[in-house]
Amino acid sequence: MKKISICLISFMFLLLLSILMFLGGLSFLFMDYSLIIEWEILSINSNLIVMSILLDWMSMLFMGFVLFISCMVIFYSEEYMMGDLTINRFIILVLMFVFSMMLLIISPNLISILLGWDGLGLVSYCLVIYYQNVKSYNAGMITALMNRVGDVMLLIAITWMLNFGSWNYIYYLDLMVNDLSMQIIALLVMIASMTKSAQIPFSSWLPAAMAAPTPVSALVHSSTLVTAGVYLLIRFSVVLNLYLNLYLLLIGVLTMFMAGLGANFEFDLKKIIALSTLSQLGLMMSILGMGNYKLAFFHLLTHAMFKALLFMCAGCVIHNLKGIQDIRFMGNLMVYMPLTCISLNISNMALCGMPFLAGFYSKDLILESISMMNVNILVYILFFLSTGLTVCYSFRLSYYSITGDFNFYSFHNLNDEGWIMLKSMLVMLMFVVFVGSGLSWLIFPFPIMICLPMWMKFMALMVSILGGWMGYEVSQFSVVWISKSMQFYSVSYFLGNMWFMPVISTFFMNYVPLMLSFNLFKSFDQGWNEYFGGQGIYMNLNSNSKFFQFFQNNSMKIYLILMVFWLMVLMIMLFM
Missing domain, CATH: 1.10.287 (Helix Hairpins)
Incomplete structure (x- = not known):
C-alpha cells in the first residue's frame, strides 16, 4: 500500500501543478506578460547571492507539458514497475529529474541553469544504471561523459559572462547582439545544447540510454533531458549570428538524415523510437538554425506528447512480451492487444505527420515554411528525404509489430488488461489527437501566409506516401535479400550503426587514450622516470x-x- 501511495501522491501533485502552469501560461500568452522574480538568498558586504526566476508564456507552457507527461509516466510506472522492490527510490529519482528540468526552464541565470543542467546529467546517470548490469553501466558512462562536455561548455560560458555585469543572460541578449563576448557565449551554449540534444558528433549516447526503464525513456525522450538543449537554444536564439545559424542548420539536417537512415536498419523496438527522437531533435535544431524559434518550440511541445505515448505503448508491449524488445519476435499484436496497438498506431501516425494529428500541424508548417525560405538545395532535399525516412521506419515498425505474422511463443499470455498503464496511455492519446490544433491556434494567433505552387504544396504528402510504401516494401522483402548480400550487409551495418559514431565515441574516446596512458605509464612512470628518479637514486x-x-x-x-x-x-x- 505504501509503494502505491507514493506513486499516487506524486501523480496528484504533479497533475495539479501542471494544470496551474498550463492555465498560467495561457493567461501570460493572452496578456503578452512576462515576470522576473528575484529572491535574495544572501547579502554579505555588498555581495549578493540572488536566485532569479523567469516566468513567461513559453516557460510556463513548457512546464505544464513537462509536469503533465511526468505525472502520466509516474502513474504508468505504478503498474510497469510493480514487481520492483525499490520503486520508492525510482519515483524519487524521477521527481528529482523533473525538479532539475523545472530549474532549467525557469532560470534566466547561467549559474542556476548549470544547476538544473548538472542535475539532469547526474539523475539521468542514476536512472540509466537503474537495472544493474554491464550494458547499463556502459550506457550510463557514455551518457554521463557526453553530457560532461556540455557542462564544461556552460562553465566556460559562465566565466565569459564575467565580461558583463551579472550572469542573468536575459538582460544582455538584445543589447549585446554583435558583441564578440556574447558571440563566444552563444557558440559555447550552442555546443552545450548539441551535447544534451545529441546532435552529430555527440549522438551515440541517445540510443545507449535505452538501458533505462521504459517509463524513464518516455520522460527523457519526450520533454526533459534531450529537449533541454533545444529549449536553451530557443532562449539564446536572438544572439546566434549568420555563421552559427548555418552551422546549426547543417548539423541538424545531418543528424535528422543519419537517425532516419539508422532507424530503418534497427530491430530493437526502443532503439527505433530513440532514433526517431534523434531525428525530430535534428528537425528542431535545423528550424532554430533558420531563425524560427516559435516554430521549433511548437514542434517541441507536439513532439513531447506523441513521443511519450509511443514509449508508453512500447513499454506495454515489452511488458507483455516478458522483456523481449526485438520487433522480429512480434507480429499480429492487434489481435491480442487492440487498445495498445491503436495507441501505438495513432502516435506513429502523429510522428509521420498524418493530417489532423498533433505532428501534422507542426511538421507540415515546418516543411512549407522551408519551401518558402531561401535555403540550400542540399538542405532542402535532405529535409524531405528525412521526412520520407520517418514515415518509412514508422510503417516498418507497424508492419513488424502490429500486423504481419505472429512470431511469439505459441504458449503466451498477451492481453490488454494492464488497466493502470492503459488509463495513462488513453489520456495521452486524447492529447496526441487534439493538442496540435489547439497549440497552433494559441502560439500562432494570426494566420501565416504560405504561398506555394501546387507541386510544392503536395510535396510533403507525396514524400510521406512514398516513404510509407518504401517501409512496406523493406519489411516484406528485406530479410530475404539482405541476408544473401554480404556487400549490402556491410553498408547496412554502417548505416544502422549510426555511421560508426558509437564505435568512434567509445573506441577512440576510451580505448585509444587508455592504451596511450598505459604505454606512457610503462615507459615513463615505470621506465625512464624510475631509472633517473626513485629507483635510480636509490641504487646510486x-x-x-x-x-x-x-x-x-x-x-x-x-x-x-x-x-x-x-x-x-x-x-x-x-x-x-
Missing part, C-alpha cells in the same frame, strides 16, 4: 654507501695507503 646511494662503508671498516692497509696519499698531497702543496 646504495652503491656509494657500500663504498664508503668499505673505507670505514678499520682496515690497517687502507689507513696506511690513505696516509701515503695524504703525505703525497702535502709534499705537492709545499713544493708549489
Whole structure:
C-alpha cells in the first residue's frame, strides 16, 4: 500500500501543478506578460547571492507539458514497475529529474541553469544504471561523459559572462547582439545544447540510454533531458549570428538524415523510437538554425506528447512480451492487444505527420515554411528525404509489430488488461489527437501566409506516401535479400550503426587514450622516470654507501695507503 501511495501522491501533485502552469501560461500568452522574480538568498558586504526566476508564456507552457507527461509516466510506472522492490527510490529519482528540468526552464541565470543542467546529467546517470548490469553501466558512462562536455561548455560560458555585469543572460541578449563576448557565449551554449540534444558528433549516447526503464525513456525522450538543449537554444536564439545559424542548420539536417537512415536498419523496438527522437531533435535544431524559434518550440511541445505515448505503448508491449524488445519476435499484436496497438498506431501516425494529428500541424508548417525560405538545395532535399525516412521506419515498425505474422511463443499470455498503464496511455492519446490544433491556434494567433505552387504544396504528402510504401516494401522483402548480400550487409551495418559514431565515441574516446596512458605509464612512470628518479637514486646511494662503508671498516692497509696519499698531497702543496 505504501509503494502505491507514493506513486499516487506524486501523480496528484504533479497533475495539479501542471494544470496551474498550463492555465498560467495561457493567461501570460493572452496578456503578452512576462515576470522576473528575484529572491535574495544572501547579502554579505555588498555581495549578493540572488536566485532569479523567469516566468513567461513559453516557460510556463513548457512546464505544464513537462509536469503533465511526468505525472502520466509516474502513474504508468505504478503498474510497469510493480514487481520492483525499490520503486520508492525510482519515483524519487524521477521527481528529482523533473525538479532539475523545472530549474532549467525557469532560470534566466547561467549559474542556476548549470544547476538544473548538472542535475539532469547526474539523475539521468542514476536512472540509466537503474537495472544493474554491464550494458547499463556502459550506457550510463557514455551518457554521463557526453553530457560532461556540455557542462564544461556552460562553465566556460559562465566565466565569459564575467565580461558583463551579472550572469542573468536575459538582460544582455538584445543589447549585446554583435558583441564578440556574447558571440563566444552563444557558440559555447550552442555546443552545450548539441551535447544534451545529441546532435552529430555527440549522438551515440541517445540510443545507449535505452538501458533505462521504459517509463524513464518516455520522460527523457519526450520533454526533459534531450529537449533541454533545444529549449536553451530557443532562449539564446536572438544572439546566434549568420555563421552559427548555418552551422546549426547543417548539423541538424545531418543528424535528422543519419537517425532516419539508422532507424530503418534497427530491430530493437526502443532503439527505433530513440532514433526517431534523434531525428525530430535534428528537425528542431535545423528550424532554430533558420531563425524560427516559435516554430521549433511548437514542434517541441507536439513532439513531447506523441513521443511519450509511443514509449508508453512500447513499454506495454515489452511488458507483455516478458522483456523481449526485438520487433522480429512480434507480429499480429492487434489481435491480442487492440487498445495498445491503436495507441501505438495513432502516435506513429502523429510522428509521420498524418493530417489532423498533433505532428501534422507542426511538421507540415515546418516543411512549407522551408519551401518558402531561401535555403540550400542540399538542405532542402535532405529535409524531405528525412521526412520520407520517418514515415518509412514508422510503417516498418507497424508492419513488424502490429500486423504481419505472429512470431511469439505459441504458449503466451498477451492481453490488454494492464488497466493502470492503459488509463495513462488513453489520456495521452486524447492529447496526441487534439493538442496540435489547439497549440497552433494559441502560439500562432494570426494566420501565416504560405504561398506555394501546387507541386510544392503536395510535396510533403507525396514524400510521406512514398516513404510509407518504401517501409512496406523493406519489411516484406528485406530479410530475404539482405541476408544473401554480404556487400549490402556491410553498408547496412554502417548505416544502422549510426555511421560508426558509437564505435568512434567509445573506441577512440576510451580505448585509444587508455592504451596511450598505459604505454606512457610503462615507459615513463615505470621506465625512464624510475631509472633517473626513485629507483635510480636509490641504487646510486646504495652503491656509494657500500663504498664508503668499505673505507670505514678499520682496515690497517687502507689507513696506511690513505696516509701515503695524504703525505703525497702535502709534499705537492709545499713544493708549489
